[in-house]
Structure formats: C-alpha cells, structure tokens
Amino acid sequence: MTMALRTALRALWLHRLRSILTMTGIAVGIAAVILMVAIGTATQKQVIDQIQNLGANVMMVVAGQRTGPGGVRLSGDTNVLLTEDDAVAIRAQLPSVREVGATWWGSGQAINGNRNSWSRMHGITAGFMEVRAWPAVSGRLITDEDNAAVAKVALLGQTVVKRLFEPGEDPVGQVIRLRNVPFQVIGVLASKGQSTQGWDQDDVVYVPLATARMRLNNKPAPQIQSASAIAGKKRFDGSGKTGFQKVEQVKANPSVVFAGAVNSIMIQAHDAGSLRTTTDEVRELLRQRHRLMPGEPDDFDIRNLSEVAEARAASARILTALLVGIAALSLLIAGIGIMNIMLVSVTERTAEIGLRLAVGAGRRDILSQFLIEAAALALVSGLLGVLLGFGGVLAVDAATQIAPRIDPLTALGAFLGAGLIGVTFGLYPAWQASRLDPIVALRRV
Template sequence: MNAMVLKTAIRALWLHRLRSLLTMTGIAVGIAAVILMVAIGTATQGQVIAQIQNLGANLIMVVPGQRIGPGGVRLSGDSNVLLTEEDGIAVGLEIPSVRAVSSMWWGSGQSINGNKNSWSRMHGITAQYLTIRDWPLIAGRDLSDEDNAAVAKVAILGQTVVGRLFEPGENPVGRMIRLRNVPFQVIGVLERKGQSSQGLDQDDVVYVPLATARMRLNNKPAPKVQAVSAITGKKRFDGTGTSGFQKVETLKANPSVVFAGAVNSLMIQARDTASLSATTAEIRELLRQRHRLMPDEPDDFDVRNLSEVAEARASSARMLTVLLIGIAGLSLLIAGIGIMNIMLVSVTERTAEIGLRLAVGAGRRDILSQFLIEAAALALVSGLLGVLLGFGGILAVDGLTEIAPVIDPLVALGAFLSAGAIGVVFGLYPAWQASKLDPIVALRRV
C-alpha cells in the first residue's frame, strides 16, 4: 500500500508540474538564501576575528587629544605635544595591570634601494612594540633597547616595502637602504600582516628606533626637555643656545613648540581582558596627574580601548549574520505557506478522487500519507535544488568579491532537512483536511 501511495503522490505532482515547479522555486530560493547568508556571515565574522588578532591582545592606545585654539576652536590632536615617552614609562612602572608599553612616533617618507623606491609609513618604536602587536619576524632580529639608546640607524621592513625595494627572493637583512636620504641598515623583515579593519596596508611600513626617528627622520628639530618642576608645572628646555622656563600653558597654546620627548601615541598591553576597563581608567587618571590637569579641565589625550572597538565590530558582524539568517528564514516561512496553499487547492480539486479512494477501501491514514508524501517530496526536491543553487551562489560570491565564503556541508544538510520538515509541517493540515472528507459528499463530485 505504501508503494502505491508513493506512486500516486508522485503522479499527482507530475500532473500539476507547473504549479509544483512554482512552489518548488520558492522553497529552493529560501534554502539557497539560508546557505548563502550563513556562508557570508561566517566569512565576515572570520575576517573580523582575523583583524582583531592582527591588532594584538588586550590593547589600549593613548593619543594626543584635541587642543583648544583661539576662540574655542578645536585643533588636530597632532598639534598637542604634551604626550611624552616619559608618560609611557610611568604607565608601565606605576600600573600593575599593564604588561608592556611602547611609545610611537608616526611619519612617512621615501625609502630608496638603488633604483627602487617606496613611499611608506615610517614609525619610530621602542623595543616592546612588535611583542605587543604579536607581530613576528620571518628574518633578522627585533629592535632592542640598545638600538634606541644608541640612536642606531637600523630598520625593520614590512612585506610590501620589501617587495618594492628588493627583487623576489633577495634577502634584505644586512642591506643598506636610505630613509629620507639617511642611510639605514635593514636588520629584520616582518611576517605579512595584511589589511587593517580600515583597509590600511599594515605591511607598507618601516620601523626604526624611536630615538632615531626623532633625530634622523623628524622634519621638525625639537628643543630638549631637561627637567620638569612638579611644583610649578613648568618645563625647562634649551636647544637654541639659551635656557629658561616656559609654562605648560604656553606650550599648549603654541603648536610650533615640539620637544624631544614628544610622541604621537602610546601602545599599551594589559595583562588580561578582564582588567581592560580598570586599566583604561587607571591610565587616564595617571596621565591627568602627570599633565597636571585641574578637575574641571578636559583631558589633553584620548585613551582608546582597541579590544573593545574590535569586539564591537565582531558583535556587529554577528548581528548582521543573525539578521541575514532571519531574512532567509522568513523566505522559508513564506515558501512553507505557499506549500500549504497549494496543497489546500489540491485537496479541493481532488475531492472526487479522494471520495472514490475512500469508497473502494482506502483508509483515512492512506489519504493522510498520500498528501503528506506529496508535500514532503515537493519540499525535499526543492531543498536539493536550493542546496545546489546555494553552492552556486557561494562560488559566484567567491569569484566576484573578496569575502571568500566557505561551503559548510553541515549547514547544507541542515537546510535540506529543514526543507523536508517544512513540507511535512505545512502539508499536515491540508492532508488532515483531505483525510477527514466524507466519502458520500466527496462522491457527489464524480
């Protein structure tokens, strides 16, 4: 009887093949959408996680804040010169939850090797920077505290710079290049890091000791800070042949005054993720004390928790994935309603057939099974087509974009089984309606 029921169900679908095809299209598109959206969402989350890992773990960055100029106009943070290397040293010594600190100077310029050149970012760093960024070398050695103390003219190159300055397969370590027409020896080559979350090529960079960057690569010669008075809040400096005192307020108001201890940022690594918020607050409090800011004065620096920013992006990516899957699931729900509608129409059209089968001895369970099999077969074939369509969509997205979605067999299997479940669930009511028909009433339509 079961084989006959299956054969009857398939014949019924074939007799109404155009209607069946239209119904199958809705389910197939829904299944394909689920597979494609999950693949895109997973790939997007993977990219965000990779970008987080590229940053390093538990990172906090401190940069100069916006300075208030004449008339209350806010100026660029680059004009605020009161963030110093000594601030970074104090953060490392006085805050127990800080694991490592690196002061940074930012710049850019031309790198030259023979007849090859590259315009790249040039950063002055201290010895802990690459460790904080979790950025290994593939050749040579890291910068050391001795390099910084000796103002050594040594450099570490990113992969993009290596590709522009040297021939493929050529070893840059030990070679001499010129940075802003100053000779430097290459002591190391960094592993490829890729793009940042803002699309910046992280490998297009040259790292040199911080002291060397200030003295050899900084376009603005700076007077040397000799001492800081904790009582008066005045900085003593020289560099022009004369000595004297200048108030901190004067330094703030005059962006042309740049002193030797100034840095563009501090890169700080907390000991663990749990202490990030507390560490951020402690850093802010310490720097306010060091910069002698009154309670009503705003910060002259910005403290940025990079891990929180990265996690926020990861959370956004996860929410986007859930949204996409929800939209795809809604399309499946609509397709299921379409199945129910088509099956109800089929029951109405085949009332005479149902009555005749009941009259010649078919049980109500047989009628129920027949229509359930029709709905399930319709959904399963649609699911198979949807899986194939989803795989095709993934290959198209992979070829046309840089998202690189990956086919997940478990997701495809789950989507296929979901299609069958949709057919059974939404076909159950029409099948029950068919099985409850009165044979005498049904036979009147013969």
C-alpha cells in the same frame, strides 16, 4: 510506502509548472540561509583576525585636542603632549600593564636600487611589537639597544618587501635608503593584512624611535623638556622661566612640538578582564603627569582597540542574525505557499480521493500520500536551494574578498528544515483530504 511515493511524484509531475513555482520560493529561501550564514561567518572571522592583529587586550593613547588662540579647537597632531616619559611611567608604575610601546608616525620614500616605495615610516620602542603581537618571519625585531644607539636599522612589512626586492630575495642584511638615509634591514615582519579602517598594515617600515627623530624627522624638536617632566620644577635652559611657566607657554603656543614627543602609546593589559581598570589607571596617571586640574578636560584620548573590534564583531553577528531571520521568513512564506498549493490539490482531486476511499483505501493512506507529496516537494526544493546556495557562495568568493566558506552542517540543516516545512505545512491539507466523506467525494466523479 513505495506506492505512495510513486503516486506523489506522479501527481507533482502532472502539475509541473505549479510545482516549480512552489519550489522556487523554498529554494531561494534555503539558498539565502546558506549564503547569509557563510558571509556572516566569514565576516566574523575577519573581525576576529583583526582583533588578533591588533594584539590582545590593547588600548592606544593619542594626543587629544587642545585650544589654540581665540578658542579654536586644534588637532592632537598640532600640539603633541605625549612623550616617552609618559610611556616609561605607565610601564613602571601600573602593575596591571603588561607591556607598553611608544610610536612616532611618519611616511616617506624607501629606495633599493631602482625600486622604490612610498610607505608609512614609524619610529617605535622595543615594546611596540610585543603589544601588537607582531613577529618577524626572518631576522629580528627592534631592541632597546637599537634605540639607545640610535641605530640605522629597519623592519619591513611584506608589502614593502614585495616592492623593493625581487621574489625570493632575502632583504635581511641589505641596505636600503629611507628619505635618502641608509638603513640596514634587520627583519621582515609577518603579514598582517588590512586594518579595521581598511588600510594595508604591511605597507610600513619600522625604525627605532630615537633614529626616526634624528634621521627621518625633517623638523627637529626644540631643546626643551616634556611637559610632564618639567611641570612644577625649576629648570632653566637659557629661557629664564621655571618649568611651570614653560608648560604654560608651550600650551599657549600650538606650534611647539616637545622633545621626546610621541604620537601614540600602545598599552597591553594582562588580560581582557582588567582592560577597563587599566584604562582608568592610565587616565589617572596621565592627568597627574600632565598637571591637569579637576574638571579640566583630558589633553589625550584613550582608545580601547579590542573593545572597538569586538563591538564590530557583535554588530556583524547581529547583522548575520537579521539576514538569516529574513531568509527564514522567506521560508515561512514558502511554507504557506505549499499549504495553499496542497489545499488546491485536495480540491482538484476530491473525486480521486473519494474513489480510493470507496475501493478500500484507509484514511491513513490518504493522509500519508499527501504528506509525502508535500515532503517530496519541499525536499526537492531544499536540494535545489542547497545547490543554489553553494553557487552563490562561490560567486561571492570570486567577486569579493570576503572569502565565505560553506558550512556542511548549515547546508544539511537547511535541507532537513525544508523537509520539516513541507511536512508541517502539508499536514493540514493532508488531514483535510483524509477526512473527506467518500459518498460526497464520489458525486464529483
């Protein structure tokens, strides 16, 4: 075996250029497999992290499109039809719902001394952070008592903390200004990173929902009840109209914003298996509360965030499988190249084979020699491919934020796979060499 290996390596060395060109194909294929698996695994991890950042089993209800004068479709922000009453009803009436959080979206300037940050400023109810599975690393979260008292307290994301405070400085207990209104910092949130849309989730300030309306909203809502609260009821507050008439008036006027309105309602189901059922229950309840007739389109949209993120994870897995398949195809082509080179080698060395057979070498010796040559060629190529793949992973890690990581099992499997390709595709040329007739082969001496 040692002699056969030495002979095989000497034969490869005598045809260095041809061997290098053959090894290049296998090395590139192995490197591509390692790199694609590393990138695919990192991408899937990012998507899974994003699912966890969204919170488990989460859906979001936002205001849907309404029809304005002339039949023009209007955005949900133009005519807000979701209220805190809706969120309370969902939490109280649907047993499949674990927690609910209502949100009012906004943005503005946060100031601390001579530092400032233009960030998103959202008003939230106490259940929002529970739904988002977003803990505080210091201080505390917003409570129902904060909303009831319209407390001027704020939760800060990590990005806002870095902009407003010195490194190592504790923001909890300090007073900052939000839209020139003083707020006390009660907590700092854990880092969330980028969202599935690519924006920085840590560049945000959260305040109680009631406080956001009264202190940060530049356009206070008119003093009327929400659509769901007044529909079908005879409520008069100086307008002389019943609740039903007021709802119709509000629907016809897209510039009206309800008192108690929210931009979105975040809902957490008890488990992933009940998400679809919970979605149907939420839709049915909101249609009842909004007095929508059968056949009338929803005036809200329900977005299953976990399913969207999981669909992206599935897409990432499919893309990874596709790329690995392409890399494997390149290995197959490289294997065909090994077979071609070995057949050429058998033809060139016919006289050598005949001479060895004539002096007593067995057909098994010839077979093993050429198999060892093919395996050595593939294994050296595999080793170079593994090194090249490691270098590619390091380059991608340095140049992007994908943060791919090398899987040792994948590298080992690729290396052994290269050897298997060499043996598989070298078997036929080796068999051809072992079947040569010594007398016919010696005629070429």
